[in-house]
Amino acid sequence: MSDAAELPPVSLAGDGFLPHTSHWGVFSARLRDGALAVRPYAGDPDPNGIIGNFPAALRHRARIARPMVRRGWLERGPGPDGRRGRDGFVAVSWDEVLDRLGAELGRIRDTHGPGAVFGGSYGWASAGRFHHAQSQVHRFLNIAMGGYVRSVNTYSSGAASVIVPHVLGSYEDLTRRNVTWEQIAEHTEAVIAFGGMALKNSMVAGGSISQHVERGAMARARARGCDFLLVGPLRSDLPPEAGAEWIANIPGSDTALMLALVHTLVAEGLHDRAFLDRHTEGWAVFERYLTGEADGQPKDADWAAPIAGIPAEEIRALARRLHGRRVLVVVAHSLQRAEHGEQPVWMGAVLAAALGQIGLPGGGYGYALGAIGYYGRRNSAVPLPTLAQGRNRVADYIPVARISDMLLNPGGTYRYNGQTRTYPDIRLVYWAGGNPFHHHQDLNRLRRAFAGVDTLVVHEMAWTATARHADIVLPCTMTLEREDIGASSNDPLMVAMHKVAEPHGEARDDYAIFAGLAERLDRGAEFTEGRDARQWLEHLYERTRRGLEEKGLPAPDFARFWEAGSLTLPQEPDDGGELRRFREDPVANPLPTPSGRIEVFSRTIDSYGEADCPGHPAWLPPEDAPRPGAPLFLVANQPATRLHSQLDFGGHSAGAKHRGREVARMHPLDAAARGIAEGDIVRLFNARGACLAAAVVTEDVRPGVVQLPTGAWYDPADPEEEAPLCVHGNPNVLTRDAGTSALAQGCTGQLTAVEVERFTGNLPPVRAFDPPGG
Numbered sequence: 001m002s003d004a005a006e007l008p009p010v011s012l013a014g015d016g017f018l019p020h021t022s023h024w025g026v027f028s029a030r031l032r033d034g035a036l037a038v039r040p041y042a043g044d045p046d047p048n049g050i051i052g053n054f055p056a057a058l059r060h061r062a063r064i065a066r067p068m069v070r071r072g073w074l075e076r077g078p079g080p081d082g083r084r085g086r087d088g089f090v091a092v093s094w095d096e097v098l099d100r101l102g103a104e105l106g107r108i109r110d111t112h113g114p115g116a117v118f119g120g121s122y123g124w125a126s127a128g129r130f131h132h133a134q135s136q137v138h139r140f141l142n143i144a145m146g147g148y149v150r151s152v153n154t155y156s157s158g159a160a161s162v163i164v165p166h167v168l169g170s171y172e173d174l175t176r177r178n179v180t181w182e183q184i185a186e187h188t189e190a191v192i193a194f195g196g197m198a199l200k201n202s203m204v205a206g207g208s209i210s211q212h213v214e215r216g217a218m219a220r221a222r223a224r225g226c227d228f229l230l231v232g233p234l235r236s237d238l239p240p241e242a243g244a245e246w247i248a249n250i251p252g253s254d255t256a257l258m259l260a261l262v263h264t265l266v267a268e269g270l271h272d273r274a275f276l277d278r279h280t281e282g283w284a285v286f287e288r289y290l291t292g293e294a295d296g297q298p299k300d301a302d303w304a305a306p307i308a309g310i311p312a313e314e315i316r317a318l319a320r321r322l323h324g325r326r327v328l329v330v331v332a333h334s335l336q337r338a339e340h341g342e343q344p345v346w347m348g349a350v351l352a353a354a355l356g357q358i359g360l361p362g363g364g365y366g367y368a369l370g371a372i373g374y375y376g377r378r379n380s381a382v383p384l385p386t387l388a389q390g391r392n393r394v395a396d397y398i399p400v401a402r403i404s405d406m407l408l409n410p411g412g413t414y415r416y417n418g419q420t421r422t423y424p425d426i427r428l429v430y431w432a433g434g435n436p437f438h439h440h441q442d443l444n445r446l447r448r449a450f451a452g453v454d455t456l457v458v459h460e461m462a463w464t465a466t467a468r469h470a471d472i473v474l475p476c477t478m479t480l481e482r483e484d485i486g487a488s489s490n491d492p493l494m495v496a497m498h499k500v501a502e503p504h505g506e507a508r509d510d511y512a513i514f515a516g517l518a519e520r521l522d523r524g525a526e527f528t529e530g531r532d533a534r535q536w537l538e539h540l541y542e543r544t545r546r547g548l549e550e551k552g553l554p555a556p557d558f559a560r561f562w563e564a565g566s567l568t569l570p571q572e573p574d575d576g577g578e579l580r581r582f583r584e585d586p587v588a589n590p591l592p593t594p595s596g597r598i599e600v601f602s603r604t605i606d607s608y609g610e611a612d613c614p615g616h617p618a619w620l621p622p623e624d625a626p627r628p629g630a631p632l633f634l635v636a637n638q639p640a641t642r643l644h645s646q647l648d649f650g651g652h653s654a655g656a657k658h659r660g661r662e663v664a665r666m667h668p669l670d671a672a673a674r675g676i677a678e679g680d681i682v683r684l685f686n687a688r689g690a691c692l693a694a695a696v697v698t699e700d701v702r703p704g705v706v707q708l709p710t711g712a713w714y715d716p717a718d719p720e721e722e723a724p725l726c727v728h729g730n731p732n733v734l735t736r737d738a739g740t741s742a743l744a745q746g747c748t749g750q751l752t753a754v755e756v757e758r759f760t761g762n763l764p765p766v767r768a769f770d771p772p773g774g
């Protein structure tokens, strides 16, 4: 990794290219004669093609040009309405829409209170520390409404972020102050990556990313002799540079496989007794389960072989290969975005502990390493610009993926992290910077859930399915149409994001929209603090400038930063964080778990008494697995050519589709059994829904698995139907809307069971990117 001090500036003055950044990389852009050109940051060793979505997207017909109100809401006023997503829209002026929405927000606030507003508004929005949609909407709701029902945790790591504090300590430390790519390149002798570390994923990092280092680090480790072992259904989950061996297990079986690896280590005396004694809690309880003393079933390789689809001898040989080397166990986020997702996260830590590797340079547990580009890096040593969100006076929240449950069951109870909680009665849902019709499961159920609220407000730049289901659609600017400061706590480059283009149509910044609404609710001055957007940037920048000054480093004023285009920030040392210190002295540096140690058995979790998350890691067979009528595992993973659903209408994303449809990959055996050939349009279906996709037939997918990434915009053939066919290929019409377990209630969208058939009917057109009618 190049030294932070050496980073070149983002743009070269004079040629009209202006500096900017995105979740998928730093770049510069130039708009000339109506044509947008983008080029990657010169300091990035492995730039990301996703910036290629910008040029066609900027003035695409899918952009929203004017404020729009759903016809039924305009005519009949707020209230539950099954016409959401089926109705036409009417264009209105900004003044009128802000007046109407201001009145509706006032009605909700004064008659129901802020506890009737859901402002969880989950989503990735765009890079930029000021025009950060989540910060803006939360600040607005706190100041103008007195608060809102929020959401906790993420779709990314819903299970992990809840279980890790119980058993391993700080989730932030585990993911962001632990094993780095520098350590791997230098020290690691074997990486066993459950779910892989696909470069398509680490190409993306929330906030900004200046250098994509993963490919280079894996190549350097490999050249030094490090073995990469890929456990998962897709060969492409590690790059060719890793020279990986592919262990193609059955999806959802990793916990069983890890149990058998640990069983083999224990049976052959290869586990690190000293480490387990000194650093873990409750090994003896777990060991009785492992050996079968507790339930009569040893979790050995013979037991795991049929569950994982890997021969027992291979499992035993794999365990022996992990002994006596500097080993890094990686568990991808994907494994825990599934039923019982807590288990592989916990069991991965137990495997790394049994190998005695936790806390060693380049060894131990790299949870989610490679899943996102900001993991495996150093942290910023100075504070970043941050918009204060104010105080939320509503205490209530939901685990983020329980949105449909909440809207469909007001007053209903559910279990979460040891508590029995009650769903609030929500009247108004406010979304800015996210796309639930991208991220949520069982979209037909989500449509029913959204039908029940009084008012659904959405700020969007484009006609996503979420915007189409809203009552009030407020067109917002795209990142290129405004100024901002780009920075991420795990990247050394702070970027002056210059404005490259004028706003599309009448689009406004989220900030300007909220300022207008706050004024109508008599909270204008509190919301804006008298600053315009540029003054806010100057104000937020000051925090970082002072941090530099306090460290005695060069601290340019805002004007100089803006002109230079970027600023290199100092980073903390690569010291292995909390886990390294704990390894070195577990008494002086206990982990922030109840026992201060790694909890192989957790009394706390055990005391919750949840059947689907017992007191130690365990194999719990999934319910939503292949069965008659749905015999294939669907892997609904992250898309390579875009971030989630963002700019799906851009050129790079469109270029990877076939006949306008998302591509589904399957093994030649499964394709032949169904008479499916490469390029055929296929229908994926199960009891919940159906979608079309274009088939690619490849041996890089495990037999019994079909892979369809997320992100193709939901496009119902006939929106009037209860469960319409999505003609474009959105897998979330198929996925199940159920929590990981009663412990974390995380998202389980990664895996479900489906059947696939060749589609022989008349091919319906893709209309996802056409604006809705009146």
Ligand SMILES: Nc1nc2c(c(=O)[nH]1)N[C@H]1C(S)=C(S)[C@@H](COP(=O)(O)OP(=O)(O)OC[C@H]3O[C@@H](n4cnc5c(=O)[nH]c(N)nc54)[C@H](O)[C@@H]3O)O[C@H]1N2
Pocket (backbone or CB within 6 Å): 122, 123, 124, 125, 126, 131, 133, 155, 156, 157, 337, 431, 432, 433, 434, 435, 436, 438, 439, 440, 459, 460, 461, 462, 464, 476, 477, 478, 479, 510, 636, 637, 638, 643, 644, 645, 646, 647, 710, 731, 732, 735, 749, 750
């Ligand atoms: N089946 C299945 N489903 C999944 C997953 C899976 O693995 N399988 N993965 C899950 C994961 S990990 C995640 S993180 C979620 C992601 O889900 P989301 O974060 O909701 O997905 P995005 O497409 O990034 O949505 C961001 C939206 O914000 C809009 N936007 C961009 N900039 C701005 C702005 O400045 N202002 C406003 N108002 N809007 C803006 C974009 O146009 C876009 O519609 O999906 C989850 N869903």
Ligand SMILES: Nc1nc2c(c(=O)[nH]1)N[C@H]1C(S)=C(S)[C@@H](COP(=O)(O)OP(=O)(O)OC[C@H]3O[C@@H](n4cnc5c(=O)[nH]c(N)nc54)[C@H](O)[C@@H]3O)O[C@H]1N2
Pocket (backbone or CB within 6 Å): 155, 156, 157, 194, 195, 196, 198, 200, 201, 202, 203, 204, 231, 232, 233, 234, 237, 249, 250, 251, 252, 253, 254, 332, 333, 334, 335, 337, 338, 371, 372, 635, 636, 637, 638, 639, 640, 641, 642, 643, 644, 750, 751
């Ligand atoms: N290009 C691009 N990159 C992204 C994103 C994006 O939308 N586009 N989204 C970002 C976000 S928000 C997040 S949270 C991360 C998500 O990071 P992840 O959740 O790790 O990413 P996925 O691509 O969903 O899954 C990684 C791989 O896990 C494998 N897998 C699935 N199920 C199983 C299983 O049961 N066992 C095993 N062993 N393997 C399995 C699949 O083959 C899949 O390709 O990605 C980030 N990176």
Ligand SMILES: [Mo]
Pocket (backbone or CB within 6 Å): 155, 156, 157
């Ligand atoms: Mo995510």
